[in-house]
Amino acid sequence: MAKEQGTKMIAQNKKARHDYAIEDTYEAGLVLMGTEVKSLREGRASLVDGFIDIDRGEAWLHGVHIPEYLQGTWTNHSARRKRKLLLHKAEIDKIERRVAEKGLTVVPLALYFVNGRAKIEIATARGKKSWDKRQAIAERTAKRETEIAVGRRLKGHAD
Known part of the structure; x- marks a missing residue:
């Protein structure tokens, strides 16, 4: 099978751009199970209730709904489980400092594939x-x- 090229949009959080004033954006990778990737390739996900939490130097994505893969078996994933984000340590520290001192929040903006790898665009934002x-x-x-x-x-x- 040929390797995927380009960008394929899966989901966008349009409500976040309406509810928040976006300050900085970051692109992060996701740690996913196989059935989650298959479900995302079908274009099924919702970012509406999602948020990012920084815990012990690791970024975690909460509340994002990736439905179970229809052809999955007992190896299927939980639809709203928390997922680890792959960011550089310096980026995580910068986000954590900004959230702590300025009262910002971190929200997911878009979920997409880049050259076959799942990525998520996150942003530090201030509520409107x-x-x-x-x-x-x-x-x-x-x-x-x-x-x-x-x-x-x-x-x-x-x-």
Whole structure:
């Protein structure tokens, strides 16, 4: 079988980008069981309830739902088990310091394959208040309306 090339997106956490102000992002590997990899290759995962915890110098991914592999047997995995993240020691220390001193949290943003290996994009993030969310939506709407107006004007349509 030929080796996989390129990137294949499995799941994205769009809610995290809405609920948090992203500060730094990191790419981490995952320690997975065989049935988890097979389930991910089918494109089945959910990052919505996921979070990252640093415990004794190791990063752990909690709450991510990777459903059981349908053709799996007694070797199948638990759907919401905690999974170890593969990061450099310096990255783990940096994340741990930032979370402790600035009151940030670490959330998963995307789960994907890169050249056949499962990777997860994680971010240190600060929670948004409800008025921040409304302000971001208003800015996005205003930007979209100006782009539409400029497009109409370039096409020669009256306002």
